[in-house]
Amino acid sequence: MIIDELRMIEHTNTQVRYLPIISQIIRTIGNRSSTLSMLKNVLNKWSIEQERKSTDYKNHNGILTNNEKPTTAFPFYIELMMNLGLITKINEVVRNSKFGILFLTLEKFDTNKDVFSDVEKLFYLFFVLSKDADNIILILQEIQDNGGEANNKYLREQYETYLKRRLKMKAINANPFSQVTISDKLRRVEYIWQNAEEYSKHIIPPRIEWMLDFGLLKYNNNRIKTFEFTELGKSFYNSLESMDNSNIKDINDFWLSDKFISVFQSLCKNKTQIVDFDNLDEASSNQFLSKILPVAFKELDNDGLKRISGLPFYVFTMIVGLVKYNLAISFSALKSKLEKSFSTHEYTFAFRQATRINESYLTVSVNEI
Numbered sequence: 329m330i331i332d333e334l335r336m337i338e339h340t341n342t343q344v345r346y347l348p349i350i351s352q353i354i355r356t357i358g359n360r361s362s363t364l365s366m367l368k369n370v371l372n373k374w375s376i377e378q379e380r381k382s383t384d385y386k387n388h389n390g391i392l393t394n395n396e397k398p399t400t401a402f403p404f405y406i407e408l409m410m411n412l413g414l415i416t417k418i419n420e421v422v423r424n425s426k427f428g429i430l431f432l433t434l435e436k437f438d439t440n441k442d443v444f445s446d447v448e449k450l451f452y453l454f455f456v457l458s459k460d461a462d463n464i465i466l467i468l469q470e471i472q473d474n475g476g477e478a479n480n481k482y483l484r485e486q487y488e489t490y491l492k493r494r495l496k497m498k499a500i501n502a503n504p505f506s507q508v509t510i511s512d513k514l515r516r517v518e519y520i521w522q523n524a525e526e527y528s529k530h531i532i533p534p535r536i537e538w539m540l541d542f543g544l545l546k547y548n549n550n551r552i553k554t555f556e557f558t559e560l561g562k563s564f565y566n567s568l569e570s571m572d573n574s575n576i577k578d579i580n581d582f583w584l585s586d587k588f589i590s591v592f593q594s595l596c597k598n599k600t601q602i603v604d605f606d607n608l609d610e611a612s613s614n615q616f617l618s619k620i621l622p623v624a625f626k627e628l629d630n631d632g633l634k635r636i637s638g639l640p641f642y643v644f645t646m647i648v649g650l651v652k653y654n655l656a657i658s659f660s661a662l663k664s665k666l667e668k669s670f671s672t673h674e675y676t677f678a679f680r681q682a683t684r685i686n687e688s689y690l691t692v693s694v695n696e697i
Contacts (some may be wrong), residue, residue, distance in 0.1 A: 329569040331502040332580045334495075334510045335461040337411045341404035342530045345390025345537035347452050348444050349375075349405055352619045354414060354428045355435075364420045368402050384443060389537055426456070426630070431638045433627045439649050444541055446596045450647050451531050453542050453595070454588060460535075461579045462498075466490050467535055468544070468557075468565050469577065477548050477556040483532045488524035491517060497576045543595070560594060585659030585685055589646050593656045602650065605657040616653060616674045617665060619643055625675060625692050638679070638688030659685060673696065 335422060349371075356362070356370050375392035378385040392401055406422065409415045414428040424432070431451055438447040459591075470486050471478045495514040499507055521527060530650055536555060539545040544561035548554040562606060567587055568577035592601050605613065617633065624644055628636045640661050648654040666679035682688045 329501075329571065329578065330580055330582070331498050331506060331571065331578060333502075333506045334498065335457070335459055336463055336513070337408070337460045339411070340408055340530055340534055341391050341401075342533050343399065343401040344404050344408045345534045346388050347538060347541060348448065349390070349392060349401075349410075349415065350409055350452070351431070351448055353405060353409065354424055354431050357415065357422060357424050357428070358432070359429070361421050361423045361426070364403075364406065364422060367422065368398075371402060372398050382443070384596060390534070390541060397498055412459055415453070426637065427642055427643075429630065430628070430644060431522075434647055436627075437652055439651070446651060449595045450592060450650070451643070452538075453592060454584070454643060456538065457579060458584060458590070463493065463531060463535055464539070465565075465568065465577055466494055466578070467532065467539070468561065469575070470613070471545075471555060471557065472565065473575075477551070477554050479551070479554045480533055480536065483536070484525050484528040487528040487532060488517065488521070491515065491524075494576055497571050497574055498578070501571050560592075564591050581684055585642065587658075589650065589656045589658060593648075593650060596650055602654050602656050605649070605655050606661045613665060614670075616649070616655065617670055620648065620653070621670065621677050622672060622675060623648075624690075625677075629692065634692040634694075635694065636690040638682070638687070638690065640688040641690050642685060666690065 352374055353367070353371060356367060356374070361597070371392055375385075376396045379391070379393060379396060390401055392399060392405075406415070406417070409428075412427075413425055414431070415422050416425050420599075434447050436450060438445050440446045467483060468488070470483050470490055473484060480691055492514065495510055495517065499510045499514060502510055517524075536545065539561070540547075540555075542560075543558055544564060546558050547556045548556050565577070568579060568583070570577050590604075596602070605616075624641060625634075625636065628640055628644060642662065645662060646657050646659075649657045663679055663681065663696075666677055667681065669676055669678040674695055676695055678691045680689050680691060
């Protein structure tokens with residue numbers, strides 16, 4: 329397989345264990361700028377309200393208040409959001425990025441009002457894998473190699489060994505540009521890290537909590553605080569390709585854009601008859617595109633340039649297609665329909681392909697009527 333990059337968030341803190349808090353931060357910022365001090369005050373008040381009315385929130389690790397007293401977690405959530413590309417920060421002022429705004433847009437189409445909804449799970453899982461798949465897959469491999477179950481202590485003790493092995497394999501198989509980044513990371517692990525277990529306490533526990541909330545892992549009923557795969561976790565792990573005939577698995581841009589939706593479509597719990605977009609006849613696929621493309625244009629063309637960045641466009645179409653239209657849409661299938669342009673009554677859309685999806689874009693022109 330083609331190894332296109334190192335997907336590893338460099339700095340996380342052990343406290344960032346509850347991703348729905350990120351949703352509330354995005355909502356609170358909205359379409360404005362906010363100072364961190366003002367944002368923190370609002371979020372602490374929200375957290376106290378959640379403690380009072382939600383036992384699940386109160387008992388979850390990584391919340392913003394504990395017994396209605398502020399914890400130190402808030403700045404670490406801000407750092408994580410920056411690493412995921414969801415906000416931008418200049419001095420002490422933050423704004424939602426185009427992906428933070430995309431989350432707000434997707435919420436309009438979310439009919440599931442669970443604390444951690446289907447749309448949230450799909451959205452965060454996509455971005456976590458985009459930015460941090462090496463850590464996620466590494467943890468899953470540790471569990472797999474330990475007979476399918478493991479606890480935090482074991483995972484932390486083994487983390488450095490698995491990380492070095494993974495980085496060495498990726499460096500051999502990566503493209504030249506990525507080899508530099510991967511080799512630099514390997515040097516730091518080998519020569520700068522003084523206490524790998526201390527580093528791993530900020531890596532393993534948060535990601536275990538995320539995977540529990542995503543439904544990739546579950547607690548083993550027979551052993552306290554021991555984790556094992558769910559069926560979804562097994563499906564995800566088994567969908568991954570191995571590097572160079574090893575047992576070290578990985579993802580790349582192609583997997584994210586073409587395999588992600590088929591693996592995780594079951595996250596939409598109430599959808600029992602999901603159809604693969606590739607299997608639609610031409611009339612049905614054209615009907616869907618005639619509905620979704622004008623909506624995507626109106627929701628995502630925030631600067632009025634009649635040009636939509638490829639990655640937000642695909643994530644929007646993928647998630648809305650699934651939750652609203654019961655369709656599992658791969659990027660390749662969508663792209664093939666749009667490369668030669670597609671016209672509705674009002675607009676003509678055309679996809680302009682670049683080397684990577686985040687450099688591609690969709691052009692929109694208004695038809696003369």
